[in-house]
Amino acid sequence: MASRLSLSAESRSTFWRSLQTLTVTRIVIAFVLLLYLSIDVRRGRVDGTAYAETCIAYVLAALMFAVVAQRWRRRFLWQLSAQVLVDIVAISLLYLAAGGMRSGLALLYLFPLAGAAILAPLVLALFSAALATLFVLGESTWGIFMRADDPPLTQAGLTGAAFFAVVLVVNRLAARLIKQEELAARHGADLRIQQAIYRIVVDDVDDGILVLGRDGTVFGGNPAARRMLGLETQPGEDGNTFRLTDLAALEPVAQRFTDWVGRCMDAPAAATGGFVTVKRWHETDGPVCGRLDQPVHLKLRFARVDTPQGTAERSLVFLQDVSAIENQAQQLKLASMGRLTASIAHEVRNPLSAIGHATSLLAEDLHGPAETRLLRIVNDNVARVNRMVEDILKLSRKVQPNGTPVALDDFLPELRAEFTEMHGMAGDIVWVGDAGGRSVRFDGLHLREVLVNLLGNAIRYASGKPASIRVVPVLDATGRMELHVQDDGPGITPEVRAHLFEPFYTTSSKGTGLGLYLARELCLNNGAMLDYEYRTEDVRPGAGTGGTGEASGRFVITFGATI
Numbered sequence: 001m002a003s004r005l006s007l008s009a010e011s012r013s014t015f016w017r018s019l020q021t022l023t024v025t026r027i028v029i030a031f032v033l034l035l036y037l038s039i040d041v042r043r044g045r046v047d048g049t050a051y052a053e054t055c056i057a058y059v060l061a062a063l064m065f066a067v068v069a070q071r072w073r074r075r076f077l078w079q080l081s082a083q084v085l086v087d088i089v090a091i092s093l094l095y096l097a098a099g100g101m102r103s104g105l106a107l108l109y110l111f112p113l114a115g116a117a118i119l120a121p122l123v124l125a126l127f128s129a130a131l132a133t134l135f136v137l138g139e140s141t142w143g144i145f146m147r148a149d150d151p152p153l154t155q156a157g158l159t160g161a162a163f164f165a166v167v168l169v170v171n172r173l174a175a176r177l178i179k180q181e182e183l184a185a186r187h188g189a190d191l192r193i194q195q196a197i198y199r200i201v202v203d204d205v206d207d208g209i210l211v212l213g214r215d216g217t218v219f220g221g222n223p224a225a226r227r228m229l230g231l232e233t234q235p236g237e238d239g240n241t242f243r244l245t246d247l248a249a250l251e252p253v254a255q256r257f258t259d260w261v262g263r264c265m266d267a268p269a270a271a272t273g274g275f276v277t278v279k280r281w282h283e284t285d286g287p288v289c290g291r292l293d294q295p296v297h298l299k300l301r302f303a304r305v306d307t308p309q310g311t312a313e314r315s316l317v318f319l320q321d322v323s324a325i326e327n328q329a330q331q332l333k334l335a336s337m338g339r340l341t342a343s344i345a346h347e348v349r350n351p352l353s354a355i356g357h358a359t360s361l362l363a364e365d366l367h368g369p370a371e372t373r374l375l376r377i378v379n380d381n382v383a384r385v386n387r388m389v390e391d392i393l394k395l396s397r398k399v400q401p402n403g404t405p406v407a408l409d410d411f412l413p414e415l416r417a418e419f420t421e422m423h424g425m426a427g428d429i430v431w432v433g434d435a436g437g438r439s440v441r442f443d444g445l446h447l448r449e450v451l452v453n454l455l456g457n458a459i460r461y462a463s464g465k466p467a468s469i470r471v472v473p474v475l476d477a478t479g480r481m482e483l484h485v486q487d488d489g490p491g492i493t494p495e496v497r498a499h500l501f502e503p504f505y506t507t508s509s510k511g512t513g514l515g516l517y518l519a520r521e522l523c524l525n526n527g528a529m530l531d532y533e534y535r536t537e538d539v540r541p542g543a544g545t546g547g548t549g550e551a552s553g554r555f556v557i558t559f560g561a562t563i
Helices: 009-043 048-071 076-097 105-119 122-146 153-204 223-229 248-264 322-365 369-396 408-423 444-461 515-525
Strands: 208-212 217-221 270-278 281-283 290-292 296-304 315-321 405-407 430-432 439-441 469-475 481-487 529-537 547-558
Touching: 009 048, 009 076, 009 105, 048 076, 076 105, 076 122, 105 122, 105 153, 122 153, 208 223, 217 223, 223 290, 223 296, 223 315, 248 270, 248 296, 248 315, 248 529, 270 529, 296 322, 315 322, 322 369, 405 408, 408 430, 408 444, 408 469, 444 469, 444 481, 444 515, 515 529
Parallel strands: 430 469
Antiparallel strands: 208 217, 208 315, 270 296, 281 290, 296 315, 405 439, 469 481, 481 547, 529 547
């Protein structure tokens, strides 16, 4: 209590508020005493003139103290001491006018003494109790000599002892409460500092962060998340909450979150949610407003928040834009390759042509099984290296598309017939869905090359049963045409998916690692997007429009323009 100057600003402000409360209480007591005067004067119990003058002066003093404490917040102990001293003097005068101990007004001393015990140091509070006690005892002692009646001296002594007891107890309790308040104030200051640091870290971090409820309601998000998703407003600000399903473009994120809640909520505290692609969208009305001009490929990671029991569940979704990472990795790999492209034709293709020609000449003279097998191995590897050279040369030729509309209902059956005949497959292995008479703006030769590449990959893993490879046109939630290429083989794992479109990355001993990269580049040149996504739609023949409930992988071409 003696070290008020070392208290925090919050605690000092509490002291001033308590002093203001004390002044308001003093005004109320002064008016109650005036009411008491109007009753007892009629009954002849008190000296009306002295009592009235004291009450009026006390009311004026109380009003003055209230104004000073409100306007001039300086010299706290001086103001408190002056108020307590005036209280003791005023109550003492009223005590004398009302007839001393028998009036019962000695209880009024508890008001200033309790205030001093709460707000003043212990020494000052005990000094105030000593003044009140000395006056009560002095008045009773004076009555022994000046009045004929027997004054209640014992009662006066007990009242003084009660004054000291109240001051001691209230002061110790107040000191403990003040320490607790100071501790809470310091912890609150530390918490505010931590919150400020948290806001800086969360706002500046490159990864997006969304706070979700169990039903997918978005309660908050950092600037990176809003930038990745194209949101214009801060989720959760001014009650601005929405569900992921309210925006069609965020449906892939909602599906992955729902799948995680259903399967992994009770398992690990955090889990990888896989990769999704958020398509272009623009919304000016409705619960969500914003704009995303370019598709963004995101890696999701979910984490459960350990909320107290009985409170609402919260989860975090960490969004990482892997498009920039993938592009950077590709550029690093292609930087060195670009310097070799010019010399590849002479340094590699010419020797390859010579090797291939020599192998053909040897094949005319050597007909034994062993020689035939060795020559076939040479031919296969020459063809593989030559295909890699062709792919590398294509990378250096950024051929501009002609943008001719392609009618999918005519294009896809022709491609299926050509592809199955080329690979000697049954016609029902590749199943093509109905495009509903829609056309897309895409270079026909480029689209053919992309689909041949994807179908060639599907042959390696498909079972060969009817409709084991499916090419299905689908309208997405935003009205854009998609082309799904899927097989019934095992899906691609998220670990492999992270490197799927990197040049020279392959899991096959017969692949060059450039096919999928070239396919994506051709799609980008035509204003489309190629990605590998995990969807729940069932695109098997006769399966209807509902989902299977199981997320399965497939290559998805999202066209930029549907006609």
